[in-house]
Amino acid sequence: MTISKTDGPRQLAWLTRLKRSVLLSSFGASPAAMLSAALITLFLLNAIFAPFLVPQDPSDLRSLNLTDSLKPPAWMADGVWGYPLGTDGQGRDILSAVMYGARTSLGFGLAALALASLLGIPIGLIAGYTGGFLDSVLMRVADTQLTFPPILIALLLDGIGRAVLSRSMQQSLQPLWVVLAIGVSLWPQFARLVRASTLVERGKDYILAARLVGVSRSRILALHILPNIGSPILVFAAINLSFAIVAEATLSFLGVGLPPTEPSLGTLIMTGNDFLLSGEWWMSLFPGLALMSLVMAINCLADSFQDRLHISPG
Amino acid sequence: MLAFAFSRALQAIPVVLVVGLIAFALFAYVGDPVLIMLGQEHTEAQRKLLVEQLGLDQPFYVQYVRYIWAVLHGQLGISYSFGRPVAQLIAGRLPATLELASVAAVFAVIPAIPLGLFSAIRPRNLLSRGILLVSLLGVSAPTFMIGLLLILGFSVALGWFPSFGRGQVVQVGRWWTTGLLTGSGLRAIVLPALTLGSVQMSFIVRLMRAEIIRALQADYIRFARARGLPERSLYCVHVCRNALLPVVTAAGLQLGNVLAFSVVTETVFQWPGLGLLFISAVRGADIPVMSAYLMLAGLGFVAINLSVDLAYHAIDPRLRIPHLGASSES
Numbered sequence: 001m002t003i004s005k006t007d008g009p010r011q012l013a014w015l016t017r018l019k020r021s022v023l024l025s026s027f028g029a030s031p032a033a034m035l036s037a038a039l040i041t042l043f044l045l046n047a048i049f050a051p052f053l054v055p056q057d058p059s060d061l062r063s064l065n066l067t068d069s070l071k072p073p074a075w076m077a078d079g080v081w082g083y084p085l086g087t088d089g090q091g092r093d094i095l096s097a098v099m100y101g102a103r104t105s106l107g108f109g110l111a112a113l114a115l116a117s118l119l120g121i122p123i124g125l126i127a128g129y130t131g132g133f134l135d136s137v138l139m140r141v142a143d144t145q146l147t148f149p150p151i152l153i154a155l156l157l158d159g160i161g162r163a164v165l166s167r168s169m170q171q172s173l174q175p176l177w178v179v180l181a182i183g184v185s186l187w188p189q190f191a192r193l194v195r196a197s198t199l200v201e202r203g204k205d206y207i208l209a210a211r212l213v214g215v216s217r218s219r220i221l222a223l224h225i226l227p228n229i230g231s232p233i234l235v236f237a238a239i240n241l242s243f244a245i246v247a248e249a250t251l252s253f254l255g256v257g258l259p260p261t262e263p264s265l266g267t268l269i270m271t272g273n274d275f276l277l278s279g280e281w282w283m284s285l286f287p288g289l290a291l292m293s294l295v296m297a298i299n300c301l302a303d304s305f306q307d308r309l310h311i312s313p314g
Numbered sequence: 315m316l317a318f319a320f321s322r323a324l325q326a327i328p329v330v331l332v333v334g335l336i337a338f339a340l341f342a343y344v345g346d347p348v349l350i351m352l353g354q355e356h357t358e359a360q361r362k363l364l365v366e367q368l369g370l371d372q373p374f375y376v377q378y379v380r381y382i383w384a385v386l387h388g389q390l391g392i393s394y395s396f397g398r399p400v401a402q403l404i405a406g407r408l409p410a411t412l413e414l415a416s417v418a419a420v421f422a423v424i425p426a427i428p429l430g431l432f433s434a435i436r437p438r439n440l441l442s443r444g445i446l447l448v449s450l451l452g453v454s455a456p457t458f459m460i461g462l463l464l465i466l467g468f469s470v471a472l473g474w475f476p477s478f479g480r481g482q483v484v485q486v487g488r489w490w491t492t493g494l495l496t497g498s499g500l501r502a503i504v505l506p507a508l509t510l511g512s513v514q515m516s517f518i519v520r521l522m523r524a525e526i527i528r529a530l531q532a533d534y535i536r537f538a539r540a541r542g543l544p545e546r547s548l549y550c551v552h553v554c555r556n557a558l559l560p561v562v563t564a565a566g567l568q569l570g571n572v573l574a575f576s577v578v579t580e581t582v583f584q585w586p587g588l589g590l591l592f593i594s595a596v597r598g599a600d601i602p603v604m605s606a607y608l609m610l611a612g613l614g615f616v617a618i619n620l621s622v623d624l625a626y627h628a629i630d631p632r633l634r635i636p637h638l639g640a641s642s643e644s
Contacts, residue, residue, distance in 0.1 A: 144332050147615040149574035159596035159604050163344045246456045253458045254581055256596050266456075273462065273582075277477060281466055288459045296454045 033304035036297035047103040054096040086282040098290050104264040109245035115183025120190025125221045128198025142188035150185035157181035158256045182247045197229035238302035242295045265291040326616045333612030337605040338381040391602035400606045409490050411587030421511035430522025452516025457575045461509040461582035475505050478584040506583040525557035566622035570615045
């Protein structure tokens with residue numbers, strides 16, 4: 001038996017499912033959604049291929065040329081086409097820095113989102129399915145945290161990290177800590193959404209049937225309930241991805257996020273900010289534009305999915 | 315009504331106590347306060363004395379109760395980095411933040427309501443599409459980017475407004491300093507308030523639009539149309555009154571976010587308020603300031619939620635009938 005034989009029809013079935021998919025058909029309806037999807041694809045490709053595409057490796061100090069520092073973008077009087085978006089104070093190519101920065105921002109946003117869903121989804125499932133005392137305790141905790149805006153929670157956790165860890169440990173752990181701070185700041189929203197959907201599913205006949213034939217509780221949660229509440233979770237995750245990216249950028253902009261050795265878009269904007277008043281605007285503007293277009297594209301796409309699936313925000 | 319207010323206030327107490335517990339745990343267990351207060355060189359006797367003075371040898375719950383008691387009396391500890399009482403620091407910074415937040419709220423609410431109304435009534439109008447796009451930008455764009463763009467446009471390029479600071483301030487009474495009475499103070503508040511207000515404004519515009527579109531589909535509007543009411547009174551009297559309810563609630567709940575965004579705005583504009591104090595505490599791991607901020611913010615948020623709840627209850631008569639209230643809340 002060869003693999004291709006069994007694979008053929010299955011792939012076709014996948015294709016037809018994809019063609020009938022509600023999510024995909026929503027692209028055709030809205031040009032804004034198509035544009036956003038194209039932008040996001042561009043950012044994803046950049047995230048994968050940036051090291052092969054950049055004109056200059058911004059972390060490689062040997063490639064920097066101090067005589068080329070503070071060049072404006074190429075179309076301006078002093079600009080050179082070697083540095084299409086200009087250079088920073090050390091002669092670093094802004095385009096390359098933005099490409100690497102976008103990659104870092106997207107990566108950290110995704111990591112924080114993954115942590116938030118790893119915490120929030122199981123908690124929501126368990127709370128919604130078991131109910132009772134455990135449910136009220138978990139939801140009380142979530143509600144208490146929800147009284148605070150997530151970005152404040154992330155800032156607070158960040159500050160606690162600084163107080164608890166020794167200086168050298170803190171510096172090496174900082175990127176991980178940023179993921180932790182943002183991930184933890186977002187879990188209650190996930191838990192609330194998942195719990196609400198689980199409560200609806202719990203009473204349905206197929207769950208009852210599964211319980212009757214003796215399917216274990218964890219199996220019911222993972223294989224029966226979770227797939228059936230998948231689409232609102234996905235849309236919700238998309239909205240929160242843009243939040244996570246902005247949160248990381250905000251922390252980095254405030255100087256408590258990623259270190260300058262691992263610059264995200266937020267870090268780039270912060271360093272560029274010092275030059276803003278002396279007229280070197282390109283250092284903070286271009287990373288800012290990249291950040292804004294990424295976040296807008298994600299929001300816009302999530303919006304159109306939401307309209308399509310008729311989900312009200314959690 | 316009174317019973318409702320009472321039960322809601324009771325529900326808020328555990329939240330405050332839990333926040334207090336976390337603030338206390340931060341205060342007491344993160345970092346070693348004795349080491350920080352005495353420095354590296356001290357004798358065992360000095361250490362013992364301080365531990366006794368601070369009550370650190372007492373059991374956990376005694377310390378917690380003492381902490382809450384002290385907080386209730388306005389004693390929030392001493393800042394590690396400034397060496398001054400936290401309460402004093404906060405009191406000095408509070409006027410700047412409150413002024414910024416109030417001016418921002420004015421900037422946000424006054425244009426947002428007519429813009430939202432217009433974009434809902436004329437959805438195909440080019441201006442409405444523009445409003446919608448700008449509000450999407452306002453919701454999505456990070457606060458600090460809006461601030462930077464404003465600085466770039468109005469400070470660097472045009473030179474109309476200063477890019478940092480609070481301008482000249484005047485002492486009013488014993489506790490309050492205001493920048494709203496001097497020319498430079500008024501000029502200084504424009505850009506930060508616009509930045510802080512932009513998020514609120516976009517949010518209110520989008521919500522207002524959604525609510526009005528929903529209200530326009532209601533039966534009573536169709537009936538009002540059938541009665542031949544003029545469009546103007548239809549929108550102003552019937553639609554707006556019903557659509558504004560959820561807007562008021564949501565905008566009120568957004569006040570908590572204003573505090574969070576003020577941290578960012580104050581950093582961008584070096585505005586000497588609470589947010590700047592908080593971010594310097596985060597940078598310098600100044601735990602007493604952080605825990606006091608947490609406590610204060612927690613109290614503030616609980617108070618906001620509570621008053622929004624009560625206001626909603628007071629405005630919407632449907633909520634006062636138990637069985638109706640349950641259905642209209644969902």
